[in-house]
Amino acid sequence: MMTGKKLFAKVYLWVILAILYAPIVFIAVFSFTEAKSLGNWTGFSVNLYKSLFSGNMQNSGGLISAVQNTLVIALIAASVATVMGTVAAIGIFNMRGKKKQTMQFLNNIPMINPDIITGVSLFLLFVFLHISQGYATVILAHITFCTPYVVLNVLPKLSQMNPNIYEAALDLGATPYQALRKVMIPSLRPGMISGFILSFTMSLDDFAVTFFTRGTIGLDTLSTYIYADARKGGLTPELKPLMTIIFLIILAVLLFINIRSAKNNNNKKK
Amino acid sequence: MNKRSSWALPYFIFMVLFVVLPLLMVVIYSFQDSAGNFSMANFSKFITDKDSLSTFALSIEVAIENTLLCVIIGYPVAYILADKKLNKSAVTVVLFILPMWVNALMRTLATAELFNMAGITLGKGTLLFGMCYDYLPFMIYPIYNVLNKMDKSYAEAAEDLGAKPKEVFMKITLPLSMPGVLSGVMMVFMPTVSTFAISEFLTNNKIKLFGTIIQENINNSMWNYGAALSLLMLAIIAITTFLQGKSSEDTVDGGAI
Secondary structure: OHHHHHHHHHHHHHHHHHHHHHHHHHHHHHHHEOOOOOOOOOOEOOHHHHHHHHOOOOOOOHHHHHHHHHHHHHHHHHHHHHHHHHHHHHHHHOOOHHHHHHHHHHHHHHHHOOHHHHHHHHHHHHHHOOOOOOHHHHHHHHHHHHHHHHHHHHHHHHHHOOHHHHHHHHHOOOOHHHHHHHHHHHHHHHHHHHHHHHHHHHHHHOOHHHHHHOOOOOOOOHHHHHHHHHHHOOOOOOHHHHHHHHHHHHHHHHHHHHHHHHHHHHHHHO | OOHHHHHHHHHHHHHHHHHHHHHHHHHHHHOEOOOOOEOOHHHHHHHHOHHHHHHHHHHHHHHHHHHHHHHHHHHHHHHHHHOOOOOOOHHHHHHHHHHHHOOHHHHHHHHHHHHHHOOOOOOHHHHHHHHHHHHHHHHHHHHHHHHHHOOHHHHHHHHHOOOOHHHHHHHHHHHHHHHHHHHHHHHHHHHHHHOOHHHHHHHOOOOOOHHHHHHHHHHOOOHHHHHHHHHHHHHHHHHHHHHHHHHHHHHHHHHHO
């Protein structure tokens, strides 16, 4: 009876996993052929990988600059969001009553808002204020939807922290800046790091907000590039090896982190 | 009042400028005609336009169906992952979240292509499958979290007192995991009701969802109508958030007994 249940559970998990990974495996397999369209096999070849790395693509450089834009935007947005969100979290933590509730309510809005609403509303604001849209507006928009997650990740660390050690540092002659850097920041760091990582990945993956705030200057991130490509009818074939490489990097990083933390836990138990 | 509460001031100003003000813009634009005069024309256009109304209804229908599908498929996954007897490895949990890191548009295109190769015509069926595929991790993760942190002694006590496994699940585990289900429902319903690119790819542009009409209007400079449609979507979001808040209060009360 017990083994039957176990077997069923195992089979169920693996079937769902197989479905979840089917499209990714599909992309990876077809990255090793030269055909333009996604499901077309014209014999094994690593030419797509070669042309991806040499930059000799038909669509000269469009894809490469889209990847660069995606990374730069995510890096700037996540960094600004982490700084602003941490400072804001310290402020919110020290608030009481109505003020605190208002701040928490405002902080929730971007998280509940669907991407498309965030995108459209910012678009209308930029139109209304006659701000020309491009790199700056996209980064601004990304900061808007990233910061709440940093606040949410840092707040619990503040309540875990002993409030007296910051005061003690001040009493012992530290300047507020020193107390912040040497006492406060180290205890908030885990929350800041998870906030940064969350912001970074959400910015990388964003499509709708970028789509509405990038203006008409031809700025592309990976998502908007793929969207435009698909609407034109033919995907840039080099996207297949690019996606395969991105997936393998993430897989390696996640497995590494998990195996290491599992080892740490085992060591602690011993 | 502690002085450090003023540290939140820059963020407060930032949010007023880039969260509150933009939403105000949506309201202002939706009550104006293209010349900038006050008008209800956008809303009367929506109510009299059969296409918009049916798209609106279809979007909500698809979102509800997709959310249900995700609960039905995702709950057992979360349950198995959280059960130490059935799953010992933390890596399996990571495997379920990993696909989310691959660009969603690219995965959706590949899913659509797989359907093409299998000879399945793109339509509502493939739309539901593809959406469920995209949002399933958002359902699994919150349920898994709640189940994982749940105090196992409740279930054990029920067993000791003679409850059958089915009864333990229906009367203890399921009610206690409702907060996770509810946040999963929010995390799936919200993006599904507002999605646009994914639905275009999965149906070959045959089925339009509400997000697509918003995008088309905004991109064709019909800002006022686009804003009015966005306001309607905001209303749906507000209602679901309110309902979720209410029902999670209820389950917390019910679960505590």
